[in-house]
Amino acid sequence: MEVVLVLALVVLLGTTGVESRTAQVYEYFEYPAMSCRTHSASLTDFGGVGDGTTSNTKAFQAAIDHLGQYASDGGSQLFVPPGKWLTGSFNLTTSHFTLYLHKDAVLLASQDESEWSVIEPLPSYGRGRDTTGGRFISLIYGTNLTDVVLTGDNGTIDGQGGLWWEKFRKGDLKYTRPYLIEIMYSENVQISHLTLINSPSWNVHPVYSSNVLVQGLTILAPVTSPNTDGINPDSCTNTRIEDCYIVSGDDCVAVKSGWDEYGIAYGMPTKQLVIRRLTCISPDSAVIALGSEMSGGIQDVRAEDIVAINSESGVRIKTAVGRGGFVKDIYVRGMTMKTMKWAFWMTGNYGSHADDNYDPNALPVIQNINYHDVVAENVTMAAKLEGISGDPFTGICISNVTIELAKKAKKVPWNCTDIAGISSGVVPRPCDLLPDQGQEKMTACNFPEDSLPIDNVQAQICTYKRKYL
Ligand SMILES: *[C@@H]1O[C@H](CO)[C@@H](O)[C@H](O)[C@H]1NC(C)=O
Ligand SMILES: *[C@@H]1O[C@H](CO)[C@@H](O)[C@H](O)[C@H]1NC(C)=O
Ligand SMILES: *[C@@H]1O[C@H](CO)[C@@H](O)[C@H](O)[C@H]1NC(C)=O
Ligand SMILES: *[C@@H]1O[C@H](CO)[C@@H](O)[C@H](O)[C@H]1NC(C)=O
Ligand SMILES: *[C@@H]1O[C@H](CO)[C@@H](O)[C@H](O)[C@H]1NC(C)=O
Ligand SMILES: *[C@@H]1O[C@H](CO)[C@@H](O)[C@H](O)[C@H]1NC(C)=O
Numbered sequence: 001m002e003v004v005l006v007l008a009l010v011v012l013l014g015t016t017g018v019e020s021r022t023a024q025v026y027e028y029f030e031y032p033a034m035s036c037r038t039h040s041a042s043l044t045d046f047g048g049v050g051d052g053t054t055s056n057t058k059a060f061q062a063a064i065d066h067l068g069q070y071a072s073d074g075g076s077q078l079f080v081p082p083g084k085w086l087t088g089s090f091n092l093t094t095s096h097f098t099l100y101l102h103k104d105a106v107l108l109a110s111q112d113e114s115e116w117s118v119i120e121p122l123p124s125y126g127r128g129r130d131t132t133g134g135r136f137i138s139l140i141y142g143t144n145l146t147d148v149v150l151t152g153d154n155g156t157i158d159g160q161g162g163l164w165w166e167k168f169r170k171g172d173l174k175y176t177r178p179y180l181i182e183i184m185y186s187e188n189v190q191i192s193h194l195t196l197i198n199s200p201s202w203n204v205h206p207v208y209s210s211n212v213l214v215q216g217l218t219i220l221a222p223v224t225s226p227n228t229d230g231i232n233p234d235s236c237t238n239t240r241i242e243d244c245y246i247v248s249g250d251d252c253v254a255v256k257s258g259w260d261e262y263g264i265a266y267g268m269p270t271k272q273l274v275i276r277r278l279t280c281i282s283p284d285s286a287v288i289a290l291g292s293e294m295s296g297g298i299q300d301v302r303a304e305d306i307v308a309i310n311s312e313s314g315v316r317i318k319t320a321v322g323r324g325g326f327v328k329d330i331y332v333r334g335m336t337m338k339t340m341k342w343a344f345w346m347t348g349n350y351g352s353h354a355d356d357n358y359d360p361n362a363l364p365v366i367q368n369i370n371y372h373d374v375v376a377e378n379v380t381m382a383a384k385l386e387g388i389s390g391d392p393f394t395g396i397c398i399s400n401v402t403i404e405l406a407k408k409a410k411k412v413p414w415n416c417t418d419i420a421g422i423s424s425g426v427v428p429r430p431c432d433l434l435p436d437q438g439q440e441k442m443t444a445c446n447f448p449e450d451s452l453p454i455d456n457v458q459a460q461i462c463t464y465k466r467k468y469l
Pocket of ligand 1: 090
C-alpha cells in the first residue's frame, strides 16, 4: 500500500528518469504547467556548453529564436540539462514557450557588463531604480508575450550578484542593476519550481502583465545584499504567488505600481493579487511591502498563511506625499511571526522620490486595510502606524491578534498617528485610534469569500521526453 502511494506521488510531482533499452537512452520528465508543448529541444542542440566558463548567451538566444517557429503549432519547450551554464542576458522572443531547468542545471549569470544591453527605464518609473536614465536588461527578459512558462525541477539561476552589489555600494554603476527575471506586457505567465540565488537586484519582476502564476520558488540572497527583493508584482492584474521560501536583503514580496508623477501618469494599478503560503526571512525589510512605489494604485490584495522569521516588519505600507495613487482593500489572514521589529508598520513619509518634480498635492489614499488571525512573538514594538497629516489612513481593522513582546521591547507597544480604524481581540491593547470593539467582534476585518480568476488556473502535467546517444 505504502509503495503504491510513493510511486503515485513520484509520478505526480515530476520525475527524472533515465530509461535504458538495448541501444537507446531516454530522458523523461514530468512537470506541472499552465500549458504543455508539442515541440522540444535541448540547449546542447544549439551549441550550449555547460562547463561554467563558456558563454551560452548565443546558444540560448539561437535556441529560443529557432523555437519561435512553433508558436502557432503547439508551442515549444527548451530543456537545460545538468551543468553550469554561464550566460549573459537573453530574450524570450516567442510566445507559447517553456524554459525547463533540470534539477542539476545552474544558470550562471555573466558578470561581464558587455553581456547586458541597456534598455529604457520603465514608463511608470521615469528612470532606473539605482540611477537616472537606462537600466541593464534582466538576465531572462520577455516582453509582449502570451503563455510563457519558466520552470524546472528546482534548477538554479545564480545571479552571481556579488560584483554588482560591490559596484552599487561604491557608486560605480552607470545604469540600474539587472534583475534575474523580468516579464513585461505579457499575459499567462508561470514562473515556478526554480531556485534563484544571489540576484544583482530584484529577483522576479512581472510588470504591466496579467494572469501571472508564481509557485514554489526558493529565493536566497545574503540578508545584507542591497535591494535583493524576492518577487515584485508591478502594475499587474490577477497574480497568484504561492509556496515560496525567500531569504533576502530586501522585501520578500514588494507590490508596486510606479513612482510619483510617472506612476500617476501611467495609471496602471496592481490588483487582484493572491499571496499564500509564503515563508520569509528579511531582517532589514518587510515580509510583504505595499509600495513604496504605488503611484498607479494597489487594490485587492489577499495574503494568507504567511510565516515570517527574523524580519523587520510584516505586511507593511510604504508611501509618501507626492506618490498619489492608493492602497485599498488589503486583506491579511493567518500570519505567524517570530522575532520582529514591528508586527505592523505603515509609513506615510517614506520619501524616496524619483526626482524633484513630484506633485506635493498628490496624496495617496490608504483605505480598508485588514489584518486578522495573527500570532507574533519576540516583537520589539507591536505597531508603528503613521499616516499623513491631513490625509489619514482609514478603515484599518485589526482583529484576533496576539503579540508577545520581546524582553527588550519598547515601553509603548503601539504608536499611531493620522490613522483611523477599529480593533477586536488584540493583545497588547492597541492605540486609542483603533478602539476595541470587544471580543464578540473577533471575526471583524473580513476576508473576501469569492475567488479571483487566477485562483481557477489549474496546472496540467506536461512531459519532456528525449532520446540521446
Ligand atoms: C534582447 O532585447 C534587447 C532589447 O529589446 C536587445 O537590446 C538585446 O540585444 C537582446 N538580447 C539578445 C541576446 O539578443
Ligand atoms: C508591447 O506592448 C505595449 C503595450 O501594449 C506597446 O506599447 C509596445 O509597443 C509593445 N512592444 C512591442 C515590442 O511590440
Ligand atoms: C523543490 O523545492 C521545494 C521547496 O524547497 C521542495 O519542497 C521540493 O521537495 C523540491 N522538489 C524537488 C523535486 O526537489
Ligand atoms: C528575540 O529577538 C532578539 C532580537 O530582537 C534576538 O536577539 C533573540 O535571539 C530572540 N529570541 C528568541 C528566543 O528568538
Ligand atoms: C484566531 O486566530 C487563530 C490563529 O492565529 C485561530 O486559530 C483562531 O480560530 C482565530 N479565532 C477566531 C475567533 O477567528
Ligand atoms: C510616535 O511616532 C511619532 C511619529 O512617527 C513620533 O514623533 C513619536 O516620537 C513616537 N512616540 C513614541 C512614544 O515613540
